[in-house]
Amino acid sequence: AVVSTQSTGDPAGLGVSPYSDNQLQDNFDTFFEDVFVEIEEEYGEIDEMNVCDNLGDHLMGNVYIKFVKESSAKPCVQALNNRWYNGAPIRAELSPVTDFREACCRQYEMGECSRAGFCNFMHLKPISKKLRRTLYGRKFNNALVKRTPSPS
Secondary structure: OEEEOOOOOOOOOOOOOOOOHHHHHHHHHHHHHHHHHHHHHHHOOEEEEEEEOOOOOOOOOEEEEEEOOHHHHHHHHHHHOOOEEOOEEOEEEOOOOOOHHHHEOHHHHOOOOOOHHHOOOEOEOOOOHHHHHHHHHHHHHHHHHHHOOOOO
16 A cells, blocks of 8 residues: 655755754654554554655655555555545555565665655665564564463
8 A cells, every 4th residue: 555645854865854863763753653553453464664755756755555464455545545644635545566675776775876865766764773673573572472382
């Protein structure tokens, strides 16, 4: 599912943000966690969620969610198209992208993209390591709990 919202912060690195890098990361982590938890609780387990940090109109503010079960995507898209975020309507659609690695800018990942925020490949905004462990680590921990045999 692709969710298009307005981006905040300074994705092009132009130095125009009145917020510190820590404040921007904290706000982004809060947004990411809110969306992740609500979507997963309502529609099904999330395999991967990515947020674009690009400036191009076709990528700015896009959120890509890949569910563990493909059947979770359609109900999510239908429901999100009736929602608003930050005063703007959410426009959700099913995406043909099945492997986010193929859609990402390799140069950006290496810190070398010369097109900055206007690149046509996805520049993914990273979440903090702590939030990654919290959101994705709980699945690993739950799997361990399920696999651990009970004491005899």
